[in-house]
Amino acid sequence: MANSDRAERGHHSSQKPHAIFIAYPLQGHVIPSVHLAIKLASLGFTITFINTDSIHYQTLKAHGKDATSEDIFTSARNSGLDIRYMTVSDGLPVEFDRSLNHDQFMLSLLHVFSAHVEQVVGKIVKQSNETVTCLIADTFFVWPSKIAKKFGLFHVSFWTEPALIFTLYFHMDLLRKNGHFDCNNVRDDPIDYIPGVHQIHPKDVMSYLQDADTSTVVHQIIFNAFQDVRAADFVLCNTLQDLEPDTIAALRAHLPFYAVGPLFPAGFTKSSVATSLWSESDCTHWLSTKPKSSVLYVSFGSYAHVSKKDLIEIANGLLLSNVNFIWVLRPDIVSSDNVDPLPVGFREAVRECGMIIPWCCQIEVLSDPAVGGFLSHCGWNSILESLWCEVPLLCFPLLTDQFTNRKLVVDDWKVGINLSDHKNITKDDVSRNVNRLMGRKSCLKFVNAIAEVKKLMGGAWTTDGLSQRNMDSFIEGLEHKSRQVKGRITQ
Structure with missing residues (x-):
């Protein structure tokens, strides 16, 4: 599909897709989420982007802006992109030190945040002038498929890390079964049975899969999140298919998994979208x-x-x-x-x-x-x-x-x-x-x-690049599912 065709479809389609996008409230997750939101908006989506109150206020304060009257997408909207913006509480006071009190922050995301999200998603769906199509949410959230189902939305899971890491978490059952995780006398020989992964040494898996104590709040989040993602309608991943072809091919046997990285908006080296949580020094x-x-x-x-x-x-x-x-x-x-x-x-x-x-x-x-x-x-x-x-x-x-x-x-x-x-x-x-x-x-x-x-990386988003083709396939799949649902409703 040529770029002009994509733009034509985005600007003139009467069935413009509307996505509610909820970013995980850590800077390393917010950055690619903002970039994906801009990418989708440039392809014709309406985006309602939801930040937590804490991330919103810290970001705007760091950039010397008024958090009561501005948001991070003000300049993007001025350039013609349809990106709306809302904030929601993560369950903790804005001034609470989340770095110093990591476990309390994680417990709030695990047990409290979903209630606030459910309320705001329900309000958007009810008050929106157009049909909301999907909920895009970070894979590390434990609730997206449930909330998407409640409001009749398609669930798009956004994975901000490499496909290799996704598949290791996705196959935690195999790691347990083979004695490499969450058991007594954990093996330390190479892991060679994960589909699409030639071999990996236990010292190279994520720190949470190396931990002896798997009862922590972060482990609870990981276990629940990777149950929830199995119900996703689509998974978008910020990686390149050319860099992880075997891993991605194996994942597609289980999920509609699309590599759409690197998610860098045009001119991002001088981006006017504020994502930094701290004031930036000029070097x-x-x-x-x-x-x-x-x-x-x-x-x-x-x-x-x-x-x-x-x-x-x-x-x-x-x-x-x-x-x-x-x-x-x-x-x-x-x-x-x-x-x-x-x-x-x-x-x-x-x-x-x-x-x-x-x-x-x-x-x-x-x-x-x-x-x-x-x-x-x-x-x-x-x-x-x-x-x-x-x-x-x-x-x-x-x-x-x-x-x-x-x-x-x-x-x-x-x-x-x-x-x-x-x-x-x-x-x-x-x-x-x-x-x-x-x-x-x-x-x-x-x-x-x-x-x-x-x-x-430079070729991924050309007309025939794999990331561009994967994004096209995702959008076509979303449109196809939407038509199927409309067909059932009108019958």
């Missing part, structure tokens, strides 16, 4: 003073924490390496109670070669010519952005999917290296591997490998 002037590919960008994302011991080793290793670096050190990186965990005198020692900031627009930094490497926690958004900007990765996974993402980056695609091959990192590990990543000879090898991946 452009400092970067302009540095030679091409000489700067290491360091960031451990928006959510996971680093131990003070590891953070001190990383700081001392950067000092030893003598490289230029930008280090994003968010205030709660160790804990909300420890706002400056760096070694005494470190800031002064790196004043010439280092820039230490609380937050920045990551894609702007990665796309700057001065940046030649990324020391990353291996969050999926960070990996996709780094690959798009052709910046090789130095991997330091901390939590959840990051261990599995590291395997893809280092072992499968060979576009990065490990910060350390040992459990405990040292400053010497850090210095050696930073210089290895940034060294001219080894860097060239990674740049060549990344160029091949970037070629796949």
